Amino acid sequence: MKANQINIANFRQTPVIDQVGVNERVSRLNSRSIKKTSKIAALKLALSMIDLTTLEGMDTPGKVQQLCIKAKHLNHGISDLPHVAAVCVYPSLVKIAKKELNETSINVASVATGFPSGQTNFKTRLEEVRYAICEGADEVDMVISRGKFLSGDFQLVFDEIAQTKEVCGNIHLKVILETSELSTLDNIRRASEIAMKAGADFIKTSTGKTKCGATQPISLVMLEAIKDFYQKTNKKIGMKPAGGISDSKTAIRYLVMVKEILGNEWLTPTLFRFGASSLANDLLMQITKQQSGAYQSADYFSKD
């Protein structure tokens, strides 16, 4: 009877996922037709959920500064625009971003833990998290050890996330599963559960550094994992699809998924984010089109 008293999560027994059923559900959700006022509301909502991101080896303080200015002043021609949720950069550029966004409510998010592969020793990865926080990061985006996950060492993956969260304290921790490397929806569900149980505030699909970023079926599985977790624990975990979401139509489809799977409570930047760089401009173009009636040209929207 002792064994029963020790409540060790068994990550080998997470719920199974039927891939075809997931695809069908997605295509049914995609048949929603979002028009008129509900479309404008959705476009603006999407804008407010963006983590405006630059994660390049060639990033410089100048580049990050420009991105932050853009985050604060998306467009002078449209009234009632929300600002984006955060700017997401490498740890070495956190300080620059933080300074630029001072006195705004826009957060600075930093990737850490040996992003994007995570292939360095854990101590170093934790050190990087401490550094990012020290530099002023409000949010930390970590990567999980996919190699360990795929070799079945789920407990280690769990422990690493838990220890990272411990270092983060109140700083929001987003856990990147890098879904394209996990291969199956069953694995994605399992990784989502490990991350949530280990203390993730958000689960995030991708680094944006592999050939496939977020997809709707993957996101649907993660949203369902969040819902199931909420029903068991009453704890609301956030979701962040990242990589490859660059147009308004796709963004609205994501919002429809969030609305119909998790409900309106999740339709807020505190629980849903887009990791994207070019999405913002497309949303601005669409908002302008909705308000003016005319299709827009990219030349009218700043590229920062």
Add this chain to the structure above:
Amino acid sequence: MTNQTDFITGYSPAPESTNLIEIKERYPLFIKGKFSEPQSGKYFSTINPATEKKLSEVAVANQADVDFAVKSARNAYKNVWSKMPPKERSKYIYRIARVLQERGREFAVIESMDGGKPIRESRDIDIPLAVAHFFYYAGWADKLEYAFPGRKANGLGVAGQIIPWNFPLLMAAWKIAPALACGNTVVLKPAETTPLTAMKLAELLQDIDLPPGVVNIITGAGDTGIKIVDHPDINKIAFTGSTDVGKIIQKSLAGTQKKYTLELGGKAAHIIFDDAAINQAVEGIINGIFFNQGHVCCAGSRLYVQECVAEEVISKLKDRMDTLIIGDPLDKNTDIGAINSKMQLKKIIEITQSGKDEGGVLFQSKCTTPKSGYWFKPTLISNVAQSSRVVQEEIFGPVLAVQTFRTVDEVIEKANNTPYGLSGGVWTDKGAKIFKITKQMRAGILWANTFNKFDPTSPFGGFKESGMGREGGIHGLYPYVELS
């Protein structure tokens, strides 16, 4: 819902345009390639069940009209269709498929207006599947010698076909396509509440120059139907509808030489095991019972959930039911449209009430329903048993009866404990269990880890009192040929 709906409170109305469609004030009978006034001199109205407004009038075919239609079909069979080289027949059927595909949206809109089904379904399911059926059987016309090992196939002659109101155009396609491919000519009668897409199909058949008399479409109620069934110069009857009417038809065909196929009612068991992909299973249950307002003979209307996951499944099911959007069938976001007719609504209300009276516990979606028109909220009834009326009788509406089970053998026994045998569903992650259960369930179509899927290549039809004969696939050719 106001036009100021923001995304959070709901979706703004997104109605499909009705500008493209034309519905005439009245439709006479389509016989011998022409629209001709009924000899009965009578017409009846067809209404939009979502608004109760009249859409058009269609003719009542009496005995003389049926005779005329059969005669025209017989002549077309003798003089044209049976003599035509099969590959030419084939090309006519391809023409139907192609033009129907081109005009798909128009047919979808009319289907939704006349029958109440959501445009999402008529546009994405009914019409494309109807097109696919014509396309599939067109290709069979000149290949029949490969379909029946050791035998030669010949057409039967005139086929009398009586179709239901739940999938009006799709059922017309299921009937007409294989009949024509096998060299038969047709007298088709659509259901009295949903005749319009059949009449539009008649116009289309004129447009593609199908030889006069090869397909005749006549309208009327059950009275006209029985005149077709009893007509001495018809060689084959194909009927889709209720088991009660099917039995009457089978009885009146007793002792005749007519071949017949019957696609009748159902009360499908839908089984969920604890090792299933639960979230997808829940979606499967939703599609199983709420597709087309539950007006589906193969609807998964008897849910069996393994006891250890019952609480979870039912709670998820209720959550999902609350996200279903009920309302204007022409709105692209509508999940649940109008009940097809006042009569059907009355029946659904009556049986559901009996479920309540017998102690069943009702749960209904939170949605609000429009003021005019015929509506019924998605409904789940628990606290029922095999003996409950809602478990035994086909409701043909959006009403799901839920029971729990413990073991494989128990659930197979319960699943088969019905005179029906059209379809069934099972959800489990274990392959061996799927094969054990699908093998032992006595039904014609079994969906494992999916539900309510249809395809022209896949035979459809029931065991036991759910009918006989198959429609679709290679097996769907048998009812329309004589083998020698």
Add this chain to the structure above:
Amino acid sequence: MNSRIDIQKTYKLYINGKFSRTESGRYFPLKDSQGKTTVNLCQASRKDFREAVKFARKAVSGWSSRTAYNRGQILYRIAETLEGRKKQFIQELNHFGITKNNATQEVEITIDRLVYYAGWADKYQALFSSVNPVASAHYNFSVPEYQGVIAIISPNDNPLLGLVSLIAPAFVGGNTIVCLASEKNPLTAITFAEVLHASDIPNGAINILTGFSSELAEHFSSHKDVNGIVYCGENLELNKSIQENASENVKRIHYYDKINWLINKGQSPYFIMDHSEIKTTWHPIGS
């Protein structure tokens, strides 16, 4: 001179693997070609039929779940057993007016017919199954399955061959059977039951009754636990009423009009399909 007295045979019904008398106690005498009563046969009642259906239903799950190979072997076994008792069947047919040549031919074709269907046991499925290339991510296949309990009213011509030609395809397809023997010449049907009895068929899988179709056809056709009914008599009125009754539970009806069982057209896998249902199964293809 042989002074030994022959032992005469009592012909009983064959229900649930047992030879039993009719519960009604009724019998009907059968006259030989000289007009002399030589045997009395049980005149089965509706209750005998009811019992037979009950056992046939019980036997369905066992028989239908035998492997196809095993069903083929059992049919072949019946043929073997019949071959060994050929003489007795020829004699019985001959006794009631069928010429010796015709009787010999009939028995031999009957044996061959059983062998024919034994061979189909594991082949017709492949011929009539299909894998259907549906336009979605699903694996979809259709296979023939048994219907259940089949009630058969045997023809009067070729009493042995007709009976076997109707039973064999239904039986090999996994159905169980309640069969009314030829009214005019039922002897060989009951002797055939002895052959069945010696051939490892499960109890109740084939039940053979003797009696009158005028009395029993109504019950054969109206019993709601019967899935299919076969009639090939010439009585059109009776045929019609059989079909009317059959509609009460949507029975599969087969009226084999003027089929010559002696020729090759009297056998084909299409007869097996008459007693089969097509079942289609869908499953998603994913990972």
